[in-house]
Amino acid sequence: MFEIPKFSLLSLEPRRPLPTAPEEPQPIFLRELPKHDKRFRYTLAHILLPVDLLVKFGIDPITLRNKAGQVMVHTAHSEDGMTWALRLLNDIDPRDPLMEIELSDTPFNRIAVNWVAMNDPRAPRFDVDRMPDGSPTLRGMAQRNIPAEIAAMQAGLAPGQVRQGLHQFRRMLQDLEQVFAAMHQYEFDVEPLFYHAAILFERHGFHYSRGEAFMRRIHEGFQPGGDLWARLDGSTPFRRTEQARTIRGRSWAIHDGILDEPWDGVKMYKRLGVHSGEDTAPDVPW
Numbered sequence: 001m002f003e004i005p006k007f008s009l010l011s012l013e014p015r016r017p018l019p020t021a022p023e024e025p026q027p028i029f030l031r032e033l034p035k036h037d038k039r040f041r042y043t044l045a046h047i048l049l050p051v052d053l054l055v056k057f058g059i060d061p062i063t064l065r066n067k068a069g070q071v072m073v074h075t076a077h078s079e080d081g082m083t084w085a086l087r088l089l090n091d092i093d094p095r096d097p098l099m100e101i102e103l104s105d106t107p108f109n110r111i112a113v114n115w116v117a118m119n120d121p122r123a124p125r126f127d128v129d130r131m132p133d134g135s136p137t138l139r140g141m142a143q144r145n146i147p148a149e150i151a152a153m154q155a156g157l158a159p160g161q162v163r164q165g166l167h168q169f170r171r172m173l174q175d176l177e178q179v180f181a182a183m184h185q186y187e188f189d190v191e192p193l194f195y196h197a198a199i200l201f202e203r204h205g206f207h208y209s210r211g212e213a214f215m216r217r218i219h220e221g222f223q224p225g226g227d228l229w230a231r232l233d234g235s236t237p238f239r240r241t242e243q244a245r246t247i248r249g250r251s252w253a254i255h256d257g258i259l260d261e262p263w264d265g266v267k268m269y270k271r272l273g274v275h276s277g278e279d280t281a282p283d284v285p286w
Helices: 030-035 039-045 051-056 146-154 169-182 195-203 212-221 228-230 241-245 247-255
Strands: 073-077 083-086 099-105 113-120 189-190 209-212 265-270
Touching: 030 039, 030 073, 030 083, 030 099, 039 073, 039 169, 099 169, 113 169, 146 247, 169 189, 195 212, 195 247, 195 265, 209 212, 212 228, 228 241, 241 247
Parallel strands: 113 189
Antiparallel strands: 073 083, 083 099, 099 113, 189 265, 209 265
């Protein structure tokens, strides 16, 4: 008869206590990463890469290579070391990465998320990031490819999007929090480039460090009878009355210059594990 082995609690414990956290954790900044062990830097990057996403697109989750043996994850530091970027490539359409993240040290001894994006390479592409002659638009911030923007809007995309996303934004933010925890950072900053991005961050728990009153004024302005509502006069495809009813629609109208001032100055931050509960556009669907 098979006997179940008996274990004491003592036998399951390690012979020597293993440290689980540094005694005096000091914040680690991007400019300091090159000084750290290469395996630590590799692990930080790996935290940001969902295993199921890698496998789904034919990328080995350990070696990070595709079936042809090519490395599909690229990381880079700026010359001054203050900015770090990660790109997860794909074999379907090399023009756009599956995932793109850029972080920077700030002058105030914090780390900011400059850009995060996830693209589905199987979805149609809209060239909102380039003009017909190939010159860059900086996602519509420097110049605008209007026909591409109209097509993107009609396909359900928001300003700045070249493709449909992978619907993993929440997970990406959770992974970012894990990275910042490993770097002993309790908070991190973002400066959303578009109205819809600010709402997206807000709904995922970010606080406003600047611009909350501005966001609430925008919401009021899009209410029937408001100043922004009155400007939805159909003068452009981005200024129709129905734009006021969704976050994406509002964002396109703002991108089209409907405000009295440029979209600027909204700054936000996220505390690890804390949801702010802020809501500057209550009950407005995406």
